[in-house]
Amino acid sequence: MPRRTVRAVLTLVMVAAAALVGTSAVAIAAPERAADGCFTWNRDLAEGASGDDVKQLQIRVSGYPASGEVIAVDGEFGPATKAAVSRFQQAYGLSASGTADAATYDKIYELQDDDCSPAHFDFGELNNCNSDWSGGAVSAAEAKSNALRTMWKLEAMRHALGDEPLRVTSGFRSKACNDQVGGAPSSRHLYGDAADLGSGPHSLCTLAKEARNRGFNGILGPGYPGHDDHTHVDHRSGKYWDAPDCGVTS
Numbered sequence: 001m002p003r004r005t006v007r008a009v010l011t012l013v014m015v016a017a018a019a020l021v022g023t024s025a026v027a028i029a030a031p032e033r034a035a036d037g038c039f040t041w042n043r044d045l046a047e048g049a050s051g052d053d054v055k056q057l058q059i060r061v062s063g064y065p066a067s068g069e070v071i072a073v074d075g076e077f078g079p080a081t082k083a084a085v086s087r088f089q090q091a092y093g094l095s096a097s098g099t100a101d102a103a104t105y106d107k108i109y110e111l112q113d114d115d116c117s118p119a120h121f122d123f124g125e126l127n128n129c130n131s132d133w134s135g136g137a138v139s140a141a142e143a144k145s146n147a148l149r150t151m152w153k154l155e156a157m158r159h160a161l162g163d164e165p166l167r168v169t170s171g172f173r174s175k176a177c178n179d180q181v182g183g184a185p186s187s188r189h190l191y192g193d194a195a196d197l198g199s200g201p202h203s204l205c206t207l208a209k210e211a212r213n214r215g216f217n218g219i220l221g222p223g224y225p226g227h228d229d230h231t232h233v234d235h236r237s238g239k240y241w242d243a244p245d246c247g248v249t250s
C-alpha cells in the first residue's frame with residue numbers, strides 16, 4: 001500500500017473513531033427506542049405535535065375517545081388525542097400523562113403485529129369475501145386502511161370487555177359479495193370500515209353498548225331490521241345508532 005494511501009486510511013479510521021464517540025454521547029442523552037416491524041416512533045408526542053407519527057398514533061388510540069365521540073385521524077395532536085392517549089395509558093396500567101412516550105410505544109408494539117394489525121385481529125378476519133380489497137365503494141388501499149382503523153377500535157373494545165375474544169362474522173365486501181349476502185346497497189361493508197360481530201362470549205347488546213365508547217359512529221343491533229343475529233359497527237361520518245332492543249339509539 002503506498003504511504004499516502006496508508007495515511008488516508010489512518011485519517012479515515014480516526015474520523016470514524018471520533019464519530020463513534022460522538023454517537024455514543026448522543027445515545028446516552030436519548031435512550032434508544034425499540035424498533036418495530038410495523039412502525040417505529042422516534043419522539044415523544046404531546047399536544048401541539050403534528051405529523052405522520054401523530055396520525056399513526058391516532059389510529060392506535062382511536063378506540064379510546066370520549067363516549068360517543070370519534071378521534072380524528074388527521075395528524076394533529078389536539079385535546080381529544082391527548083385524552084385518548086390518557087385513556088389508552090390508563091387502560092393498560094401506564095401513567096396517564098396524555099403524552100405518548102417510550103412506555104406507551106412499548107405497549108403499542110406489544111399490541112401490534114408486523115402488518116400493523118392489532119394482536120387479536122387480522123386483515124383476513126375483516127375480509128371474508130374478497131382477498132384483494134378491490135371492488136368495493138372505495139379503492140382497495142382505502143378499504144384496507146379503513147379496516148385497520150376498525151380493528152384498532154375492536155381491539156380497544158375487546159380489552160374493555162375483559163380481553164375475551166370478539167367474533168367477527170363479516171367485514172369488507174366487494175359489491176358482488178355484498179349483493180350475494182343481501183347487504184344494503186349503501187352498506188359500510190363496501191368501504192371496509194364495518195364489522196359484524198356475533199354473540200359469545202358477549203351478548204349482542206353488550207357489544208352494541210360498548211361500541212358507543214369505542215369510536216363507532218354506526219351501530220346497528222337487535223331490534224333493527226335484519227340485525228337480531230349480529231351487532232354491526234362502522235365509522236360512517238355521521239352518527240347513526242339503532243339497536244332499540246338494547247336501548248342504544250342516537
Ligand SMILES: [Zn+2]
Nearest residue numbers: 194195196232
Ligand atoms: Zn354489517
